Amino acid sequence: MINLYTWSTPNGRKVSILLEELGWPYTVHTVDITQGQQFVPDFLKISPNNKIPAIVDEESGFTLMESGAILIYLAERADRFLPRAPHARMATLEWLMWQMGGFGPMLGQAHHFVHFNPDKSDYARERYASEAQRLYGVLDRRLAEHAYVAGADYTIADIAIWPWVARYEWQAVSLHDFPAVLRWYRELAARPAVARGYSVPTAGAIPMP
Numbered sequence: 001m002i003n004l005y006t007w008s009t010p011n012g013r014k015v016s017i018l019l020e021e022l023g024w025p026y027t028v029h030t031v032d033i034t035q036g037q038q039f040v041p042d043f044l045k046i047s048p049n050n051k052i053p054a055i056v057d058e059e060s061g062f063t064l065m066e067s068g069a070i071l072i073y074l075a076e077r078a079d080r081f082l083p084r085a086p087h088a089r090m091a092t093l094e095w096l097m098w099q100m101g102g103f104g105p106m107l108g109q110a111h112h113f114v115h116f117n118p119d120k121s122d123y124a125r126e127r128y129a130s131e132a133q134r135l136y137g138v139l140d141r142r143l144a145e146h147a148y149v150a151g152a153d154y155t156i157a158d159i160a161i162w163p164w165v166a167r168y169e170w171q172a173v174s175l176h177d178f179p180a181v182l183r184w185y186r187e188l189a190a191r192p193a194v195a196r197g198y199s200v201p202t203a204g205a206i207p208m209p
Helices: 010-022 041-046 067-078 086-116 122-145 156-165 179-189 192-198
Strands: 002-006 026-030 054-057 063-065
Touching: 002 010, 010 026, 010 067, 010 086, 010 156, 010 192, 041 054, 054 067, 063 067, 067 086, 067 156, 086 122, 086 156, 122 179, 156 179, 179 192
Parallel strands: 002 026
Antiparallel strands: 002 054, 054 063
16 A cells, blocks of 8 residues: 655646556545645654655555655556666656756746746746746657657656646646647546546646646
8 A cells, every 4th residue: 555645736746646547546645735734743754855745655665755756666666657668768767857857846936936926026937937938848849759758658757747737827838839738738638547646635627728
């Protein structure tokens, strides 16, 4: 049994989407970050960086924080969504790292300065709105040449990136400006496991452009 500690954020939704795709049973433990529950001592024993998501795998004894590490662990354990072939595997990890190191953090700043605090700093708002547009351009060019982010197959790279794209409105981004992203986004949104995983731990309708 997998114990998933999560909240309704893009990073949290990555893991629940993958678990739904795998069809594995898991128990959801809600960590309400709006109430500071990520700082509760019991949770810090599981996630030393006091961030969601985190998992405890009762079968293997593994406790893991950091969404990218969790996706790799689950995919390797299931032998699904992370190819074995070297080129396909490295492409998947390359784009997963792109999300972890750039797409997610920069869009997170866009959420802060463009959506939640647009009047705090003109410089910050313009910087992160511009960077969001640039990153979507990178993704759009990639998806114009490939069915999925890492190539021909749906992988954990797609699962990691999609929940961040689902917050496009918070980033002042129109997916209609990025037709390849729009095609990919709608295709993944139609997957039942994506819809189920997106609603963990609280129900939420997938925004559709």
